[in-house]
Amino acid sequence: MRVRDVNKVELVKQKAIELLVKVGFEGFTMNKLAKSCKISVATLYIYYQDKDDLVLKIGMEEVQRMSDIMLEDFDPDSSFVDGLRQQWKNRAKCLLENPLSAQMMEQLRTSTYQQKILETFGKNFKEPLGRFLHNSIERGEIDPMPFETYWSVAFAPLYNLIRFHNEGQSMGGKPFVLNDEVLWKTFDLVANAFRK
Amino acid sequence: MKNILLFKTNIRTQEDKYALSILMESNEITQWTVDQQDVDCVLRIVSATLELQTVIQLLSDNGYQCEELT
Numbered sequence: 001m002r003v004r005d006v007n008k009v010e011l012v013k014q015k016a017i018e019l020l021v022k023v024g025f026e027g028f029t030m031n032k033l034a035k036s037c038k039i040s041v042a043t044l045y046i047y048y049q050d051k052d053d054l055v056l057k058i059g060m061e062e063v064q065r066m067s068d069i070m071l072e073d074f075d076p077d078s079s080f081v082d083g084l085r086q087q088w089k090n091r092a093k094c095l096l097e098n099p100l101s102a103q104m105m106e107q108l109r110t111s112t113y114q115q116k117i118l119e120t121f122g123k124n125f126k127e128p129l130g131r132f133l134h135n136s137i138e139r140g141e142i143d144p145m146p147f148e149t150y151w152s153v154a155f156a157p158l159y160n161l162i163r164f165h166n167e168g169q170s171m172g173g174k175p176f177v178l179n180d181e182v183l184w185k186t187f188d189l190v191a192n193a194f195r196k
Numbered sequence: 197m198k199n200i201l202l203f204k205t206n207i208r209t210q211e212d213k214y215a216l217s218i219l220m221e222s223n224e225i226t227q228w229t230v231d232q233q234d235v236d237c238v239l240r241i242v243s244a245t246l247e248l249q250t251v252i253q254l255l256s257d258n259g260y261q262c263e264e265l266t
Contacts, residue, residue, distance in 0.1 A: 030234050042265045045202045045240050050231030 009047060012037055016058050021103045025055065025111055059108050060120055062101045067124040069094040076128045080136040081191050088158055088187050095162050096178070102162075142194045153193055157186050201248055202265040204236040205255065212260070219258055225251075238265055 015036045020028055030051060034041040048054035070090045074083065095102045108117045133150055136142045142150075164170040165178035207216050207230050216239075220228050227242035239262070241251060248264055255262035 030231070030238070031236075040266060041236070041238070042202050045231075045238055045265065046200050049229040049240055050238070051233045053229075 008037075008039065008043070012039075012044065012047065013058050013061070016054065017062070017100050017104050020055070020107065021100050024107065028055070030054070055108075056113060056116060059104065059113060059117060062104065063108075063117055063120045064124070066094050066098065066101060066105065067121065069098075071124065071128060074128060074132075076131040077135060078132075080132075080139075080141040080194065083132050083136070084154060084191060084194075085187065087154070088183070091155065091158060092162065092178075092183060095159075096165070099166055103166075140196070143196060154190060157190055158183075161186060199243060199246075201241040201243065201246060201251060203239040203241075203248075203251060203255070203262050204265050205230065205239045206261040207237045207239065208232065215258070216255075216260075219254065223254060236265065 012033070016028075016033055019033055019036060023032070028051065030041050030044050033054075034044050037044075044054070048057065070087070072090055074086045074090060076083065078086070105117070108114065129151075130147070133147060137144050161178050161183065164176045168175065168177075170176040207213055213230060213232065216230065220226075225241060225243065225246065229240050231238045231240070239251075239255075252262045252264070
């Protein structure tokens with residue numbers, strides 16, 4: 001009996017992410033992936049039905065894995081500043097330690113797979129983040145505001161710092177490496193912006 | 197254990213796929229997919245009973261190229 005080789009599945013996943021980021025969805029083929037894994041194309045088709053099936057399955061697994069990291073130790077009932085700090089910590093860790101996966105997520109968000117990806121993110125985040133925001137408003141820590149306003153003020157600065165970091169430069173080509181000092185200074189400014 | 201049978205084909209167009217779906221249905225092959233984004237238009241069949249040669253013969257008789265994907 002042929003058994004599913006866990007190491008091989010993991011290798012395929014890693015190489016698929018690398019290849020997707022490198023050549024995009026259009027340029028991605030099962031042949032190229034098989035070559036980079038040094039396995040036969042037939043082996044890939046034993047694991048996956050076709051290219052769409054492969055991209056979606058691997059994409060969804062990564063979304064789930066990244067969601068889990070982002071929600072680690074996050075308590076929706078904590079104070080606003082503590083909860084937001086934990087979110088920053090998790091998101092920074094997740095994105096800085098998984099740059100390729102993060103890049104693939106971005107590609108997926110702007111592709112034909114967008115709907116399924118957003119559904120999975122929504123399923124994971126809607127309840128805890130919604131409850132967190134609701135609690136913070138109920139306790140009078142922050143003013144009522146649309147979720148989109150909250151999200152943009154809360155996370156856009158963080159995502160932008162990470163983008164600068166990944167690109168190795170900020171405005172006008174100035175070299176940039178994100179360190180704790182810059183990260184938490186920015187966080188303080190964001191937290192202050194919410195204060196009533 | 198169910199076997200997965202894999203073939204290189206020339207099922208390139210939607211019309212080809214439609215014709216194939218009729219062929220599959222009439223031969224009671226239910227679990228099949230064809231990857232039309234791939235250069236080899238890989239046909240994948242999950243079946244505990246089908247033989248490679250039966251599928252190759254079936255497609256060839258209906259005017260399609262079909263060989264085992266190795």
